[in-house]
Amino acid sequence: METNLLLTLPTYDDVLAAHERIRPYIHRTPILTSTQIGEMIGATLHFKCENLQKAGVFKARGACNAVFGLSEDLTAKGVATHSSGNHGLALSYAAWRRGIPVSVVMPRTAPQAKKDAVRAYGGTIVECEPSTSSREAVFAEVVAKSGADFVHPYNDERVIAGQGTCAKEMIEDLGELDAIVAPIGGGGMVSGTCLTCSTMAPKVEIYAAEPEQADDAYQTFKTGQLVAYDAPVTIADGLKVPLKDRTWHFVRNYVTDVLIVTESEIIDAMRLVWARMKIIIEPSSAVAVASILKNRALFAGKRVGVILTGGNVDLNKLPWQTN
Amino acid sequence: METNLLLTLPTYDDVLAAHERIRPYIHRTPILTSTQIGEMIGATLHFKCENLQKAGVFKARGACNAVFGLSEDLTAKGVATHSSGNHGLALSYAAWRRGIPVSVVMPRTAPQAKKDAVRAYGGTIVECEPSTSSREAVFAEVVAKSGADFVHPYNDERVIAGQGTCAKEMIEDLGELDAIVAPIGGGGMVSGTCLTCSTMAPKVEIYAAEPEQADDAYQTFKTGQLVAYDAPVTIADGLKVPLKDRTWHFVRNYVTDVLIVTESEIIDAMRLVWARMKIIIEPSSAVAVASILKNRALFAGKRVGVILTGGNVDLNKLPWQTN
16 A cells, blocks of 8 residues: 555544544435336445435535534634535535634635525635636635635545545445445545445445546546646536545545546436436436446446435526526 | 214224335335424424335335235236326336236326336326316226226225325334324325324324315315315325315314415425425425425424425426426
């Protein structure tokens, strides 16, 4: 295993501590099955419904772990982050539960539903352009001004440990699985899953699913060099951001493979889950489902855990509706 | 308690037997909470998610109880029913699981998604006009020709006992509640709930929620005389049918009150659940939620169980989208 020794990384004990810390503020989300979708693949599929999580997304786990782990003297200046939407929403939820200030730098193009939800939790939105460079520049100003504690959307030990509680619940509820599939953007959920499984279920195969149109993790995984795009275009708006050093550590050492899917495969999978399972998932979640439908041979005959990461969509604009 | 002594009625023992019989074929559906919707009312709300049930609707319970209770010699001729959609779908699911024929008389105006789903389970659809009179006439022909066992959508002991397993699971999981709210059409779910609660939780208040535009149960409850409309118009397409003698027995003896809501209240409640809870419910389910939002004073401070009865909607046409 290659490890950058200068990098601070969370351990499985941090996952255990996170789970105790965040338990009062998160849902232990249900795990649903779908016979129909399972039969399409010849696999037994267990869907971990983080779309039913607080704030509609798994990121409530990492955000609560960071916010409720803050020492009392640090709470007055609050927390801040930049986010394509869901982490900002989750951090706003966590800050609201603890009663501390929160600022969120968010692309002006982020879905209105996510902006509204951040404001509903009392979060302050600072808009930037929809590129990584603009986001980071605007964010630096916000932190300089407020002195807020920076909770990175994914390249943060507290956040990765928090996300690891999701796989912990899956393995507690389901026993050992043959494979777990999760979408990958910056890699927070995948890293937490790797961290937890490395202790609880070391034999499970971990697949990261990514949009072809934002395939930086795929390129990174295949070349061994961190690849980042400035402003990729995909309907899976939660998966546009690149891996960073901490998440790359986990992906490199524990991920079995990165699977990529097209935009139309994402939309078809999203609609399939809505229609058959009667739950609302956002395109990022559908990426994981699409990757399984596309790679039947890889999953046939297996017990597969699928992480449905979030359910925050604009209900006025569904991607399969053309007008 | 007034009882028509000529009427055969299910007992709580039938609910127990039904639960054993149908267990392999149905989901024990999750019960979700929503802090946000609860706070709008000042109540603790527990949502029993029958939208996540097999076939997307609670009716899988009653249908499976009827189909799997058939003696072997009756299975060759199969089962038949008339249905505004969901019972036909659920009966098709049950018949498919047992491998027996099923015919469904369905209004030609029923949602395409429901017709497609009946056919996907191998059911035969026979179309009628969208009125009670046409439905009953066409159905009589079908039964005369096939000799199939008639499984009425709700006025059937086996079906009522099957629906009663839903409230049984709620009380097992949640303990005693102050109130249970369920939508009412023909009254199968409400009757099953009454039957179960009369033994398991006799103090719970049972509210039946109905569209103002199809308020036959409300009129029946208030006047004490069975009222039926031939072809009411409401977005809650599962709730257009009238009470019959068996369901009226349970409604009359055990229901606390019938609450009515407008079409726009139904649509608003439906959208609220989709947006906040990330689950897909059909308009009929939203009727129960709307009735709680409309009658805050009745529910404030209480522990309330809400039955979300189904999730079968046409994903191309959402009622809050104007074009």
